[in-house]
Amino acid sequence: MEISVRKSDVFRTRGAIECLIVPVLEGRPPAGLDGAPAGLKTELAELIERQELSPELSRTLVYYPRSTPKVKRLVMVGFGKAESLDLDTLRNAFARVVKQVEPLPVRTVSLVVSEELRVGGDYSATIGACVEGALLADYRFDAFKSKKKKSRGVVLEELRFFPGDAKATCDNAVVRFSELSAEAALIARDLGNTPSNHLQPLALAERAKQLMGEAGGKFSMFDRKKIESLGMNSLMCVARGSAAPPCLIFMEYKPKTRKRLPKVALVGKGVTFDTGGISIKPSAGMEDMKFDMCGAAAVVGTMWGAAKLGLPVHLIGVVPAVENMPGADATRPGDVVTALNGKTIEVINTDAEGRLILADALTYTEREYKPDIIIDLATLTGSCIVALGHVAAALMSEDEALSKALRDAAETSGEPLWPLPMYPAYRDLLKSQYADVKNIGGKWGGAITAGFFLSHFVDKTPWAHLDIASVAWNQEGKAYAGKGATGYGVRLLLTWLAALRR
Numbered sequence: 223m224e225i226s227v228r229k230s231d232v233f234r235t236r237g238a239i240e241c242l243i244v245p246v247l248e249g250r251p252p253a254g255l256d257g258a259p260a261g262l263k264t265e266l267a268e269l270i271e272r273q274e275l276s277p278e279l280s281r282t283l284v285y286y287p288r289s290t291p292k293v294k295r296l297v298m299v300g301f302g303k304a305e306s307l308d309l310d311t312l313r314n315a316f317a318r319v320v321k322q323v324e325p326l327p328v329r330t331v332s333l334v335v336s337e338e339l340r341v342g343g344d345y346s347a348t349i350g351a352c353v354e355g356a357l358l359a360d361y362r363f364d365a366f367k368s369k370k371k372k373s374r375g376v377v378l379e380e381l382r383f384f385p386g387d388a389k390a391t392c393d394n395a396v397v398r399f400s401e402l403s404a405e406a407a408l409i410a411r412d413l414g415n416t417p418s419n420h421l422q423p424l425a426l427a428e429r430a431k432q433l434m435g436e437a438g439g440k441f442s443m444f445d446r447k448k449i450e451s452l453g454m455n456s457l458m459c460v461a462r463g464s465a466a467p468p469c470l471i472f473m474e475y476k477p478k479t480r481k482r483l484p485k486v487a488l489v490g491k492g493v494t495f496d497t498g499g500i501s502i503k504p505s506a507g508m509e510d511m512k513f514d515m516c517g518a519a520a521v522v523g524t525m526w527g528a529a530k531l532g533l534p535v536h537l538i539g540v541v542p543a544v545e546n547m548p549g550a551d552a553t554r555p556g557d558v559v560t561a562l563n564g565k566t567i568e569v570i571n572t573d574a575e576g577r578l579i580l581a582d583a584l585t586y587t588e589r590e591y592k593p594d595i596i597i598d599l600a601t602l603t604g605s606c607i608v609a610l611g612h613v614a615a616a617l618m619s620e621d622e623a624l625s626k627a628l629r630d631a632a633e634t635s636g637e638p639l640w641p642l643p644m645y646p647a648y649r650d651l652l653k654s655q656y657a658d659v660k661n662i663g664g665k666w667g668g669a670i671t672a673g674f675f676l677s678h679f680v681d682k683t684p685w686a687h688l689d690i691a692s693v694a695w696n697q698e699g700k701a702y703a704g705k706g707a708t709g710y711g712v713r714l715l716l717t718w719l720a721a722l723r724r
């Protein structure tokens with residue numbers, strides 16, 4: 223979809239206005255219509271008189287003006303209260319705009335960005351949020367449908383923004399950031415939605431390679447032999463139950479500059495399907511375990527976005543990719559394996575596999591890359607969903623500044639993130655009778671004990687763990703996040719990286 227920000231007056235543009243968005247704020251006249259033809263204003267006044275317009279957030283109304291042939295149609299959208307207007311309201315509103323015009327023969331949508339819609343210093347944040355909402359809502363995953371919906375006649379091709387006053391400034395880089403970060407999130411959603419038989423570990427690596435090639439980043443990987451020879455037994459003990467070989471994917475992006483840049487490593491759980499292994503899961507809902515690589519998808523999407531945007535950061539992406547299956551050679555509950563860092567792990571439950579593959583990936587990442595910061599993302603525990611529902615992801619970190627920066631970014635990007643407590647008593651639950659540590663901590667506090675398990679494999683680097691099991695996919699469609707994989711984390715991380723202090 224094309225995005226344009228225009229200096230001109232929308233009502234003086236040549237040709238027809240196919241679809242004009244009219245934001246309706248509580249207790250205010252419809253926004254951005256100061257320059258509208260008198261006839262149109264009269265029609266709107268009538269609508270207001272008849273109480274046809276609603277500022278409620280969930281409301282939209284399509285209206286075909288009689289008086290002004292130049293304006294083909296209006297889509298009036300409830301924007302709520304002016305005081306509570308924020309970036310997420312704008313995203314949701316524009317998601318509704320896209321859904322509303324989808325069945326209509328509309329190629330372009332125009333919005334006058336009036337003063338009331340400004341969030342922050344200039345108009346760019348407002349426009350950026352509208353762009354994000356529109357692009358994220360316009361997504362559909364029909365790669366496996368023989369009839370594509372996209373083949374219908376007219377599709378939305380362009381969003382046109384008209385900043386309300388002539389002096390208004392709009393930073394195009396901000397708008398571009400929104401556009402690319404939304405596209406990066408869609409890459410993650412595509413990966414997440416792809417069924418597991420089409421996205422086994424090596425296929426995931428192939429996609430990562432393609433995407434890095436396209437964005438100008440580096441790609442490399444370790445195959446099964448290399449993983450074994452290095453002694454990544456924790457990773458291998460998950461992979462061995464599957465006929466599909468595992469791999470460890472590395473992506474790297476470094477802009478050309480002599481300046482010393484912060485070096486950040488992102489590590490994503492890439493379980494392309496999680497049956498639970500020998501500790502097999504119940505069959506109801508097991509199909510959702512194709513989403514168990516959404517942490518990996520977020521890392522790949524972020525790498526792509528950071529490279530495309532040319533962010534001033536040296537970024538490493540690491541994805542341990544495996545399929546967790548109960549094959550003949552699968553790990554048995556009670557088995558003890560020695561991880562890459564030398565610690566021994568008693569595998570009590572083979573369904574707690576994400577932490578096992580992340581363990582070796584974290585050790586390797588810290589040792590070989592020596593990053594300034596490590597962040598991992600993983601659909602790690604059902605317990606995270608019990609704790610937070612499908613609203614927020616869980617954050618664990620002992621680094622206060624890092625936690626705060628991530629939560630600020632989450633606030634900006636509209637991807638809620640909430641901290642879990644890190645009392646040492648939780649860590650104690652992982653003590654094993656037979657090994658240094660066991661891979662589960664018992665029935666309760668599972669998201670926290672899982673995070674503490676990972677902490678055994680990060681030595682001294684500032685580190686944050688994001689359990690995204692609660693938000694990585696939706697059962698019901700949410701406004702701009704849609705049904706299926708959400709791409710959670712991509713826009714959050716890009717926002718955080720863009721703000722990273724150098």
Ligand code: BES
Pocket residue numbers: 496498514571573574575576601602603604605607662663668691692
């Ligand atoms: N991939 C799952 C976590 C998960 C479950 C995410 C449901 C989203 C929805 C993970 O590998 C897992 O199975 N975790 C177990 C751990 C338990 C055995 C300690 C869990 O959370 O039940």
Ligand code: ZN
Pocket residue numbers: 496498572573574575576
């Ligand atoms: Zn599992």
Ligand code: ZN
Pocket residue numbers: 493496514573575576601602
């Ligand atoms: Zn899993």
